[in-house]
Structure formats: C-alpha cells, structure tokens
Amino acid sequence: MRLILNKMVSNKGKLTNILKKSGLRYTRQRQAVLDELNRTQDHRDVEDIYFSIRNRGLNVSRATVYRTLELLVKHNLVRRLDLGEGKYRFENQGRKHHDHIICLDCNKIMEFMNERIEVLQEEVAEEYGFTLTKHVHQLFGHCMDESCPNK
Secondary structure, three states, X not given: OHHHHHHHHHHHHHHHHHHHHOOOOOOHHHHHHHHHHHHXXXXXXXXXXXXXXXXXXXXXXXHHHHHHHHHHHHOOOEEEEEOOOOOEEEEEOOOOOOEEEEEOOOOXXXXXXXXXXXXXXXXXXXXXXXXXXXXXXXEEEOOOOOOOOOO
16 A cells, blocks of 8 residues: 555656646646556556546546646656557556557457567667667557457
C-alpha cells in the first residue's frame, strides 16, 4: 500500500510540474487521466479511459481526457500507440522497455522484449551513421489462440 501511495504522490508532483510549465492548472480530472493509465498495464483507447473515469464517479469531459493525454505524451509520461485500428491506444511510460506483437483478427496485444532485436537495431543504426534515441517496434500477424474469432 505504501508503494502505491508513494507512486501516486510522485505522479501528482510530476503532473503538477508539467501543468505549471504548460501554463495550466492542476485539476482532479487531469490527475484522474494519469492515475487511470497507471492503474493497469493495458493498452487503452480514449473512450475506455474516459468511461472508466466516469464510472468511478468523477465528472470529466472527453476534451479534457484528449488534451491531458496529449500533454502526458508530450512529456513522456504516457506512450501513444498506433496499432492500425484507426484510433490510438495509450500505456503508461513507467514500465520497462518492450515491443508489441498484435493479432489482426482479435486485436490481442502481446508485449515482448528480445535482446537480439535490440542488439541488431544498434548495429543497423551504427552502420548507417545514427545514434538511436528511441524506436517503435510492432509486429502484426494472426495469433494461434483457439478463442481467436478467425480460427
């Protein structure tokens, strides 16, 4: 419980600083957006985040959710993912580095980390005269899960 409370206090401080630098004021609604993303390890879209906050009894507008997410992405507290669905998904940035493999049939998202891929990326960047600062690696395919709708 202490770890959760410390993380919430830490997140509040980070959010407060970001908002201050951006000329915005701290609100419970903006904090709720960040807290909602930190509450789970899921890859969530705006509607899911919005309804989850509303279902928790906090009155928040979609516009606030959208604007807050953009601010959190800009300041690297949240990662925006384009998984080819025509909408963005978001995940908290406070996790270890990972990549994604996505099923085109059921939209299942699996996270993975492969050291060989990481080494190869560095080698390719060096070969072409680049220093990597970040990357996005997403694999798309058809999962082998028996419950997948197209099996």
